[in-house]
Every structure is written in structure tokens, then in C-alpha cells.
Amino acid sequence: xxxxxAQAATAAPLRVGVLGCSSFALRAMVPxxxxxxxxxxxxxxxxxxxxxxxxxxxxxxxxxxxxxxLVEAADVDLLYVxxxxxxxxxxxxxxxxxxxxxxxxxxxxVDLASAQRMLDLAHRHDLLVAENFLFRRHSQxxxxxxxxxxxxxxxxxxxxxxxxxxxxxxxxxxxAAALGGGALLDVGAYMVKSVSEFVGPRAELQAAxxxxxxxxGVDVRGSATWIGSDGLVxxxxxxxxxxxxxxxxxxxxxxxxVCERALTPPPGFEPPVRLEIGTDRRExxxxxxxxxxxxxxxxxxxxxxxxLRAAARAxxxxxxxxxxxxxxxxxxxxxxx
Numbered sequence: 001x002x003x004x005x006a007q008a009a010t011a012a013p014l015r016v017g018v019l020g021c022s023s024f025a026l027r028a029m030v031p032x033x034x035x036x037x038x039x040x041x042x043x044x045x046x047x048x049x050x051x052x053x054x055x056x057x058x059x060x061x062x063x064x065x066x067x068x069x070l071v072e073a074a075d076v077d078l079l080y081v082x083x084x085x086x087x088x089x090x091x092x093x094x095x096x097x098x099x100x101x102x103x104x105x106x107x108x109x110v111d112l113a114s115a116q117r118m119l120d121l122a123h124r125h126d127l128l129v130a131e132n133f134l135f136r137r138h139s140q141x142x143x144x145x146x147x148x149x150x151x152x153x154x155x156x157x158x159x160x161x162x163x164x165x166x167x168x169x170x171x172x173x174x175x176a177a178a179l180g181g182g183a184l185l186d187v188g189a190y191m192v193k194s195v196s197e198f199v200g201p202r203a204e205l206q207a208a209x210x211x212x213x214x215x216x217g218v219d220v221r222g223s224a225t226w227i228g229s230d231g232l233v234x235x236x237x238x239x240x241x242x243x244x245x246x247x248x249x250x251x252x253x254x255x256x257x258v259c260e261r262a263l264t265p266p267p268g269f270e271p272p273v274r275l276e277i278g279t280d281r282r283e284x285x286x287x288x289x290x291x292x293x294x295x296x297x298x299x300x301x302x303x304x305x306x307x308l309r310a311a312a313r314a315x316x317x318x319x320x321x322x323x324x325x326x327x328x329x330x331x332x333x334x335x336x337x
Contacts, residue, residue, distance in 0.1 A: 013040035014300050017076035017100075019067055019091060021046045021055050024105075025082040029132075030059050032292030033080075038300045045070035071095050078128070078303055081105060084173045085180030089114045092129065096121045101128035101303045103295075106193075107185040107323060108316050115320035119313050128303050130312040131319060133193050135263045137294035140271045140286050141197070144248070144259060152275070153252030156232055160249040161194045163187040163263060164221075164239035174240065175216050182218035183240045184210060184327060190263050191224070191236035192322040194248065199228040201318040208330035215336040224326050254278070267292065 016039055018025055033039050041061040046052035049065030056063040064070045071079070071094045078101040081091060085107050095102055096118070108131050109115035122129045135141060148156055165187060168174060174181045195203055208224035221239040228234070248262040255277040265271040270285040302308035 036296040112324035138291040154254030164242040188238040210330040
């Protein structure tokens with residue numbers, strides 16, 4: 001999906017606006033944008049003009065003191081939207097009406113109906129809507145796929161995944177129901193995406209449990225089991241307020257593969273993996289990679305290609321369906337009541 005740098009550089013630069021000054025956007029995504037051939041930072045918007053001016057002074061582009069101004073800006077081709085999920089539909093719909101392509105932080109939507117509205121409008125205008133799942137652009141994913149395809153662990157029979165994070169500040173938006181908070185749409189989304197990657201987007205959900213915080217009004221932990229058409233079973237768990245885990249485990253008929261930093265390896269970091277074949281146990285370090293730049297290259301290529309735009313929209317819809325299936329099927333458990 002990613003265009004080679006030389007190819008991207010031959011086209012007119014794709015002008016990018018950043019809708020919001022999230023710490024992740026300013027710390028990771030925008031610096032990577034500045035390193036990516038074929039992209040140009042046009043503007044950064046915040047509802048607090050001083051915050052936008054500070055970001056623009058540090059990173060480039062101009063400052064906008066409202067989201068509306070950036071959405072309507074004539075010199076912006078694509079918007080990067082690092083806003084909370086609960087704010088996405090309003091601004092994605094406005095951006096699509098203004099003819100903008102979109103890279104949106106996960107999760108795209110609070111539910112399937114919202115995702116469908118956004119993606120239907122994007123389809124009508126043939127515009128890009130993509131979710132920012134960075135692990136899909138890291139070379140670790142390709143290495144895992146290749147290792148399994150080569151039969152290194154035999155036939156895979158079980159895939160386990162876990163993404164859990166320690167407690168956040170009480171005022172973090174992930175705890176705010178009105179902003180689309182909750183563990184399923186945050187860390188759980190990575191688990192649904194991982195199952196789609198390794199078991200298939202049509203893996204059949206067997207069971208799910210969601211644990212909700214009655215005081216905060218959001219879900220804080222969950223787990224689910226799927227089965228693929230070839231019999232591969234997937235088990236995933238996700239959680240807030242829990243010991244940090246970010247793992248994939250593949251159990252095969254002759255071996256086992258474990259990725260200890262499956263979803264969030266930063267640039268310059270060599271992801272650790274463990275390969276067990278019989279009694280032989282090997283600790284490996286995979287090559288470092290910059291999945292931020294790789295993602296921007298893929299987004300630039302997709303914005304310029306109608307077929308890739310359609311594929312990205314289809315991926316978003318499959319992800320929204322997967323999340324909705326878990327939400328609908330889950331047995332609900334409440335804590336702090």
C-alpha cells in the first residue's frame with residue numbers, strides 16, 4: 001500500500017492539516033509527517049489559538065484557532081484527526097463535505113451506525129478515510145507473517161493477544177463516556193484488528209465479556225474468543241488500569257512464537273520475540289523500524305489512488321463491524337457499583 005519515496009516525491013505535495021493538538025500527534029505523528037516525501041504540513045488547529053501557535057512555531061505550518069477554519073481551508077488536502085472517538089463523526093462528516101481526505105485515530109466511530117454514515121459519505125465523494133493502526137506498517141508484522149507461513153511453528157492452532165495499560169489520570173478522555181471513551185474502543189480495537197490480521201476479518205465471534213466501571217460509566221476491561229474458517233482459535237484480552245502487556249502469541253503444532261512488544265514498538269526500538277521449537281528456545285531482536293513514516297507513505301499513496309481509497313474504507317467498515325459484534329455479544333459485568 002505504501003508508495004516508494006521516489007514515486008511519492010514526483011507528485012505535488014499532499015498538504016496536511018492537523019485537527020487538534022494531542023500530545024501523541026505533536027510528539028510522534030507530525031514529526032514523522034515532516035520526514036515523509038510527498039507530504040507538507042499546512043496547518044495545525046486547536047480551539048485554543050495559543051496552543052496551535054505554540055505547535056506551529058515548533059513544527060511548522062500555520063496556526064488555526066478553530067477546527068472549522070481548518071476543515072474549510074482551501075490549502076489543505078488531507079486532515080489528520082487525533083481527536084477522541086466521540087468527536088469524530090462531527091468533524092469527519094464536515095471534512096468530507098469540504099472534500100478532504102482523512103487519517104483518523106482509532107477508533108473511527110463509537111458504533112457501527114456512525115462508521116457507516118461516515119464511510120457512505122466518503123464513498124459518495126471517493127475520499128480516503130483510514131484508521132491509524134500503526135502496527136500494520138511495522139516490519140515486525142511482515143516478519144511474523146513470513147515466519148508462520150514458512151511453517152516454523154507448524155500449523156497454527158491458537159492465537160492469543162493482550163493489550164493492557166496502567167491507570168491513567170482521572171480526567172483522561174479515555175474515561176469519558178461522552179467522548180467515546182472505554183477500553184473496547186481504545187486498547188480493545190487493537191485486539192479486534194489483530195484478530196482480523198491473523199485469523200481473518202470474517203472470524204466468527206464465539207464469546208465475549210466486558211467489565212464496566214459503574215462510577216465512570218465506561219468499560220475498563222474485556223476479553224473475547226473467535227474461530228477462523230480454518231479452525232484457528234483466537235483469544236484476546238484488553239484492559240485499562242492493569243499491568244502493561246502488549247503481546248501476540250502463536251501456538252503451533254511444532255512450536256510457539258511470542259512477540260513481547262507487538263503493537264507499539266517506537267522508532268529505533270528492536271522488538272523482542274521468543275521462538276520455541278521443541279526444547280529449543282531462542283530470544284531474538286527484530287529490526288527497528290519507523291512505522292510512523294511508513295504509515296504516512298501509505299496514506300499519501302492511498303489519497304492518490306481510488307482503488308486504495310476504497311480498500312481503506314472497506315477496512316474501516318470491517319473493523320467497525322468487529323467492534324460492534326463484540327459490544328453486542330458481550331456479557332456485561334460491573335465494578336465499583
